[in-house]
Amino acid sequence: MPGATKVTDRTxxxxLAGLYPKEIWYFISSFIFLLSVVHLLASPASSKRGTTSLRRIPAAVVNAWRIIAFRSTLQIGKSYSICLADMFVIFVYILVLFVWALVNTTDLEGVKFDWTFYSxxxxxxxxxxxPLITVLGTKNNVLTLLTGISYEKMNxxxxxxxxxxLVLLWLHAGSKLVMPKGIDADQVGTFWLNIGYASVFAFSLLALVSIRPVRAVAYEFFxxxxxxxxxxxxxxxxxxxANFNYSHYVWPSFLVWGLDRFIRLLRxxxxAVSPHLTRAKSTTDQTTEVSARADMLSPDLVRLRVPRPPGFSWSPGQLSYIIVPSISRLPFEAHPFSIASIHDAELETxxxxxEKGKEHWSDIVFLISARKGFTRRLADKLSQKGESTMKVLLDGPYGSSPDLDSSDTVVLIAGGTGISYTLPLLLSLAKKGRCRRVHFIWSVRDSNHLRWVSPTIVKALSLAPTSMSISISIYVTASSIIDLPKHSNFANIDLNSMPAESTESLNTGHGTSLTLEKTATGVDLFDLxxxxxxxxRPKFDKLIHSEMEGADGHTSVCVCGSQGIARAVRSSVRVNPFAGPNSILKGAPSVTLHVESFGYA
Ligand SMILES: Cc1cc2nc3c(=O)[nH]c(=O)nc-3n(C[C@H](O)[C@H](O)[C@H](O)COP(=O)(O)OP(=O)(O)OC[C@H]3O[C@@H](n4cnc5c(N)ncnc54)[C@H](O)[C@@H]3O)c2cc1C
Structure with missing residues (x-):
């Protein structure tokens, strides 16, 4: 027929090569839309205990989904675990991409999986x-805004x-290399072909330097x-x-990346500038601090107190990147740390x-554990000088804050510096006074840490309304295991069972005793x-189950610490929602678990 286009394999x-990327984007957009709607509507089920009720089926189903998707993890090697939700998402992503790459690849002569079709x-x-992988790798991104999924998970x-x-790219580039006449003679040596291969090789090298062991050993190199x-x-x-008119898919990545960097730099x-402007404007308060102060809480733990710049606001559980020009060796060397304080104007004024511990509700506090690089240099500087002031630049806040407002019971669990995550949550819960019960559990190696944490815990207890029941359980692990003699009476001592006077000072197992300073109100931790x-060592399963049994509504468990602690807590919370005396159908509380890890944990 005149004018009709002849259908060939090429057409x-x-x-199909033009159509399928669009279809995949429809699929991904629908998935993102679904997650956004779930994020918007999701709120923990509140409940009272009672007999089995079919009305509680949705709550039981949601809980079952949480247990399967987020609390069941696959351990890969010693230091890496992946939850089923992540595995599921990535499995579907692989499936979708490869199905769309390989369907309809039969040519007009009936040859199946014709490489010229899928390559x-x-x-x-x-x-x-x-653009999608670029968005997933940035800190200020629209997906986090829409779905509430934190940037670490996106990462x-x-x-x-x-x-x-990368596999898909090698399917494209590799098939051309191995197939006879994969690359036409007139294409050999062309710029677009060479730059394409350079791009694939660079991508392969990038995948190699991004593996976990490289990131752990040489983060800056990575x-x-x-x-x-x-x-x-x-x-x-x-x-x-650009040679095939598809560059519109790639160049937006530069925009996404550039926008993220621009926002970070602007912040x-x-x-950095706003404290100076406020100081210059202020005629009354000439003492506005602009420098951060750092001191050593123990040989391996630094406390950094940064005066809050005007406009810097965060929620408990969030983190900030810090840049310390006098310590950093490389430009743009920024390290993430959880903010161990809360921002509360009322408390501040x-x-x-x-007042002791005031920095935890007026400044931005970081508790920094000294490791090998930047953190060690910071600790070394302080061990020579004691306390020191320094210029600190902030890029934050980032990360999500767990929504605990509708919880009846909240269990906060921290190991070591993980308290940076749980301490502000405790302060905020006590100040808001909305939930009925809070149990704060901290596992720490050295009893000397009780000194600096004491005023903040005392403050939290003083803020809580009488309707709120708070328990603080501090587990000192190294002193009991390493230092205390085997026959020691202190190996498992519960200070509540002793008269208050005798607990004023505590034998640390080093032949010295730990005496806590009185807070402004004259109360110390051991009085309470x-x-x-x-x-x-804490027995997380017992602790968590006893809280779940006593709970009268939704329970939230927040944990931050080593991977061992996170694993123990995950498995303790992984109870069957459909069976047993705790069945959600019978009114047992649904549970949300929030796990914060410090990257290497
Ligand atoms: C979300 C988050 C919150 C954190 N909160 C705290 C906290 O409150 N207190 C605390 O002590 N530590 C925290 N960390 C860990 C802290 O960021 C690292 O210990 C610190 O960056 C190590 O610096 P370094 O040069 O001394 O590291 P190195 O001794 O060189 O390496 C130690 C580990 O830190 C990782 N690391 C190094 N640099 C970075 C970086 N720029 N970004 C991410 N990881 C890095 C390495 O991969 C390695 O696993 C947190 C980490 C993350 C991801």
Whole structure:
């Protein structure tokens, strides 16, 4: 028929290579929309105990989903675990990409899986996903805003999806290398072909330097290599795809990345400059501090107190990146730390300047455990000088704050510096006074840490309304295991069982005794019956189950510490919602678990 286009393998191939990336984007957009709606509507089920009720089926189903998806993890090696939800998302992503890459690849002669069909299509599909993996790797991104999924989780997906794309890219580039006449003679040596291969090789190298052991041993090396190689991948991708009119899929990645960097830089500048502006404007208060103060709480623990710059606001459980120019060796060396204080204007104005622990509700406090690099240099500087002031730049806040407002019972569990995450949550819960019961559990190696944490815990207890029941259980692990003699009476001592006077000072097992300073109100930690100090390891399953049994409504468990602690807590919370005396159908509380890890944990 005159004017009709002749259908050839080439026309079909090209049409499908153009259509399928769009279809995948419809699929991904629908999934994001679904997550956003769930995020908007999700609220923990409140309940009272009673007989089995069918009305509680939705709560039981949601709880079952949480247990299966988030609390069941697959352990990979010693230091890595992945939850089923992440595995599910990445499995579906792989399935979708490869099904779309390999369907309809039978040519007009009936040859199945004709490589000429899937090779270029795999390349186009991979290119179309570049903006997504870039968004997943940024800190200020629209997906976190829509779905409430924290940027750390997005980062996990960024790594996993990037590896899937690498396979897809090799399907594209590799098939051309191995197939006879894969590359036409007139294409050899062309710029777009060479830059395409350079991009794929850079991507492969990037995947290698991004593996966990490299990040753990040489984070800065990984960081700068990632920066340089990602630039080559994207630039190469733009030039290569421009030859086929597909560069519109790749160049937006530069925009996404640039916007994230711009927002971060702007924040750093604003928070660096704003204290000086406020100080210059203020005629009454000439003492506004602009420098941060750091001191050593123990040989391996630094406390950094940064005066809150005007406009810097955060929620308990969030973190900030810090840059300390006098300690950093590389430009842009920023490290993430949880903010161990709360931002509460009322408390800030109410408390007088000499009040102990005041920094935990007026400044931005970081508790920094000294490791090998930046943190060790910071600790070394302080061990020579004692307390020191320094310029600190802030890039934050980031991360999500757990929503505990509708919980009846909250269990806060921390190991070591994980208290940076749970201490502000405790203060905030006590101040709001909405939930009925809070149990704060801290496992720490050295009993000397009780000194600095004492005023803040005392403050939290004083803020809580009488309707709220708070228990503080501090487990000192190393003193009991390493230092205390085997026959010691202190190996598992419950201070509540002793008269208050005898608990004023505590034998640390070093032949010295630990005496806590009185707070402004004249109360110290050991005066309070809500506080237990135990020289043993915590039994998380017993502690959590007893709280769940006593709960009268939704229970939240928040944990931050080593991977061992996170694993123990996860398995304790993994109870069957459909069976047993605790069945949710019978009115037992539904449970939400929030796990915060410090990356290496
Ligand atoms: C979300 C989050 C919150 C954190 N909160 C705290 C906290 O409150 N208190 C605390 O003591 N530590 C916290 N950390 C850990 C802290 O960021 C690292 O210990 C610190 O960056 C190590 O710096 P370094 O140069 O001394 O590391 P190194 O001794 O060189 O390495 C130690 C570990 O830290 C990791 N690391 C190094 N640099 C970075 C970086 N820039 N970003 C991410 N990881 C890095 C390495 O991969 C390695 O696993 C947190 C980490 C994350 C991801």
């Amino acid at each position: 079909i191939r090209n049409a 270029n299509r795999a390349g186009t599909l991979a290119a179309s996903q570049f 996990n997906l960024h790594r996993m999806s990037a590896r899937v794309l 960081f700068y290599m990632h920066f340089a190689l990602a630039f080559v991948v994207l630039l190469g991708g733009v030039y290569h795809t 750093v500048i604003i928070y 109410e408390s007088h300047s000499a 019956r809500a506080v237990q100090v135990l020289f043993t």
